[in-house]
Amino acid sequence: MDMDERWVNRPPEVMLETFHWFRGEGFGLIVEDLIRMPREPCVIVEGFRLLPHLVKPLLAAPEHAVWLLPAPDFRQAAMRSRSVSGEGFVSKTSDPTRADRNMAERDRMFTTCLEEETERLQLRTIQVDTTMTEDDLAEQVTTAFRL
Incomplete structure (x- = not known):
């Protein structure tokens, strides 16, 4: 696919369903390393x-596990910081604004899937938002793991 086919012309739902890393590709290699x-x-x-x-x-x-889930404000801030330079991959599309919007929606849906799955499996999460400092987050993770 070219950049427009990947990021502009496909709906976010299709982007989510076909993104191989969101399907667990590479997980086995991580386990092998560990x-x-x-x-x-x-x-x-x-x-x-x-x-x-x-x-x-x-x-x-x-x-022994905790998932960090970005709050909507955190996701938006991350997206803005990625697109500020104008050098990101979406700048190589014919419609960077739409590509950003599609990717933001795909990421929102992925976070929702993680929220639902962690709840169903009774696994812990930490909500990360823009009011948290790195130290705040480190403290929450340290507390969650009783380190």
């Missing part, structure tokens, strides 16, 4: 390939 690591010190693994239904069966206890 298996090779020493058990100490603890490791925090982050990324949108770590889907709750894939991670939960590997947990010794549910409290």
Whole structure:
């Protein structure tokens, strides 16, 4: 696909359903890397390939995982910061505004899926918004893992 086919002409629903990383592609490679690591010190693994239904069966206890879920204001701020430079991949489309809007909607739907899945699987989440500092978030993660 060219840039317009990928980001401008496809509806966000199709973008979500066909984005391979949101389907768990690469998850096995992450697990393989983690298996090779020493058990100490603890490791925090982050990324949108770590889907709750894939991670939960590997947990010794549910409290060994937490998902960071961006609040709408945080997602919007992240999108704005990506498009400020004008050098991002959406600037290579014929309609960067529409591409940004499509990607923002796809990301919103993905976050909703994560919220629903973590709730269904009884896994913990932390809502991240623009009022949080990095230290606030680090403290919440540290508390969640009892570090």
